[in-house]
Amino acid sequence: xxxxxxxxxxxxxxxxxxxxxxxxxxxxxxxxxxxxxxxxxxxxxxxxxxxxxxxxxxxxxxxxxxxxxxxxxxxxxxxxxxxxxxxxxxxxxxx
Numbered sequence: 001x002x003x004x005x006x007x008x009x010x011x012x013x014x015x016x017x018x019x020x021x022x023x024x025x026x027x028x029x030x031x032x033x034x035x036x037x038x039x040x041x042x043x044x045x046x047x048x049x050x051x052x053x054x055x056x057x058x059x060x061x062x063x064x065x066x067x068x069x070x071x072x073x074x075x076x077x078x079x080x081x082x083x084x085x086x087x088x089x090x091x092x093x094x095x
Contacts, residue, residue, distance in 0.1 A: 002072075003068065003069040003071065003072035003073060004069065004072055004073050004076075006065045006066075006068050006069040006073075007065070007066065007069035007072070007073035007076035007077045007080065008076065009065055010061075010062045010063075010065035010066040010069065010076070010077060010080035011062075011076060011079060011080045011083070013058050013059075013061050013062035013065065013080075014058075014059070014062040014080045014083040014084050014087065015083070016055075016058050017055045017056070017058035017059040017062060017084070017087060018055075018083070018087045019055075020051050020052065020054050020055030020058060021052060021055035021056070021059070021087060021091055023048075023051055024048050024049070024051040024052025024053075024054075024055055025048075025052065025091070025094065025095070027044065027045075027047065027048030027051065028045065028048045028049070028052070032044070059084050059087060059088065062080055062083075062084050063080075063081065063084050065077075065080070066078075066080040066081045066084070067081075
């Protein structure tokens with residue numbers, strides 16, 4: 001893979017990671033309806049955790065790709081790295 005393409009992919013993965021982490025967090029933040037079955041609550045929690053873990057994997061891939069492409073595309077890889085740091089900071093702040 002070319003390093004300039006890796007920088008573009010890092011930006012896309014950072015955006016996808018932020019969306020996945022946001023959706024995973026919002027699924028976990030809400031209270032279940034009164035009268036919901038335990039199995040339904042557990043399945044929604046498992047889905048939210050799977051989405052959130054996928055977001056963390058995407059974030060790690062984006063960080064790796066931005067490091068790989070730093071020599072060729074400094075601006076884009078720096079932007080992807082800042083986006084990853086911002087997403088992690090927001091996630092830590094709200095959890």
